[in-house]
Amino acid sequence: MRKIDDNVYVFDHPLIQHKISIMRSKDTSTKIFRELVNEIAMLMCYEVTKDLPLETYEVETPIAKTTGYRISGKTLALVPILRAGLGMVDGIMSMVPTAKVGHVGLYRDPKTHEPVEYYCKLPDDIENRSVYVLDPMLATGGSAVAAISFLKQRNVKSIKFLCLVAADEGIRHLHTTYPDVTIYCAANDKSLNENKYIVPGLGDAGDRIYGTK
Ligand SMILES: O=P(O)(O)OC[C@H]1O[C@H](OP(=O)(O)OP(=O)(O)O)[C@H](O)[C@@H]1O
Ligand SMILES: O=c1cc[nH]c(=O)[nH]1
Ligand SMILES: [Mg+2]
Numbered sequence: 001m002r003k004i005d006d007n008v009y010v011f012d013h014p015l016i017q018h019k020i021s022i023m024r025s026k027d028t029s030t031k032i033f034r035e036l037v038n039e040i041a042m043l044m045c046y047e048v049t050k051d052l053p054l055e056t057y058e059v060e061t062p063i064a065k066t067t068g069y070r071i072s073g074k075t076l077a078l079v080p081i082l083r084a085g086l087g088m089v090d091g092i093m094s095m096v097p098t099a100k101v102g103h104v105g106l107y108r109d110p111k112t113h114e115p116v117e118y119y120c121k122l123p124d125d126i127e128n129r130s131v132y133v134l135d136p137m138l139a140t141g142g143s144a145v146a147a148i149s150f151l152k153q154r155n156v157k158s159i160k161f162l163c164l165v166a167a168d169e170g171i172r173h174l175h176t177t178y179p180d181v182t183i184y185c186a187a188n189d190k191s192l193n194e195n196k197y198i199v200p201g202l203g204d205a206g207d208r209i210y211g212t213k
Contacts, residue, residue, distance in 0.1 A: 001047055001184075008171055008183045016043055020164060020186045024202045030211040034087060037136060037164065037209060040186055041091035044162055048132065048184055049096065052076075074128045075099070081106055081135040081147050082119060084206040088134040088162065102126060104133075104147040113196040115143040120150050130158040136205040138166040138185065139198050141173030148178055164205070165189055167198045 002010045022028055023036045052071050059068035076099040080086045093099060105119025123129070131151055138144055144161055151159055159181045161174060166185035169192055174183060191199045207213040 004188060005171070005175065007179065007181065008175060009185070010188050011044055011047065011184065011186050013043065016040055016186050019043075020202075023164070023208075024200065026203065028208075030208065033208045037087040037205075038091035040164060041088035041134070041162070042095060044184060044186065045092045045095045048160060048162060049076075052130075071096075074125060075130060077102055077123050077126055077129040077131045079104055079122065079131055079133045079147065079151065081133065081143055083107075084136050084209055085134040087136060087205070087209040088164075092132065092134070092162075099132075100126075100129065102131075104150055106143045106146055108139075108143060108196070110195075113140060113142065115146040117146065122150070122154060126151070127155040127157070129156070130160070131156050133159060133161045133181075134163075135161075136164040136209075137198060137201070138163045138170035138174065138183070139192055139201075140167075140196050141170035141177075144170065144174050145177050148174075148181060152178070160184065165198055165201055167192055167201075 002012050004010055019036045019040050023033055054069045055072035056067050059066050076096055078092055078099050079102040080089050082105040100123040102122035106115040106117055109116050133147055161181055161183045164186045167189050189198050193199050
């Protein structure tokens with residue numbers, strides 16, 4: 001994991017770089033694309049969860065008693081930004097099956113490129129949890145900022161944003177609006193095109209996950 005700014009990290013692990021490159025190819029099928037989103041999310045989860053608190057407890061093996069460790073307290077909530085963020089949930093849930101899941105529905109208006117809210121359902125105890133906001137794409141950053149503003153309104157204190165491809169503009173926007181939110185990405189691309197798509201990016205993540213175009 002490489003730090004590119006305060007609270008901003010790129011996962012340059014070879015497995016992640018290999019998988020994201022396959023995702024970028026326009027010839028990759030919906031099935032493979034969806035599998036890769038989950039696999040990368042799972043690999044990112046391993047690193048992102050390294051600060052989870054542990055408590056000790058007694059375990060009896062077939063041979064002797066010993067000290068075991070378990071993740072303590074109310075811990076995680078995952079908040080995918082619909083639709084594309086849903087593609088990252090299963091990979092992370094396979095590592096932390098007790099995480100609660102909230103949903104924020106946003107789409108980018110095709111003309112203004114501004115996020116439009118259509119759904120928000122968060123766990124009742126969200127303010128006591130560390131929250132991982134999930135979305136494969138951070139382009140202008142408008143959607144991430146809007147989703148995180150719902151969490152801030154609910155007094156969530158610990159927020160991490162996990163994405164696959166982050167453009168410089170989106171990182172800047174999210175980082176200056178919410179400097180306390182740690183940003184993790186699998187790739188950092190430099191620019192956006194006239195339709196605010198990430199260049200080179202991987203196209204429309206939602207459409208590629210769900211085969212809608
Ligand atoms: O950083 P931004 O400029 O806000 O762009 C990123 C957003 O755009 C995409 O969602 P989209 O609007 O395509 O919705 P979808 O997931 O339903 O396809 C993507 O999944 C992000 O949510
Ligand atoms: O490149 C982009 C930008 C926004 N949303 C996507 O799915 N892809
Ligand atoms: Mg989309």
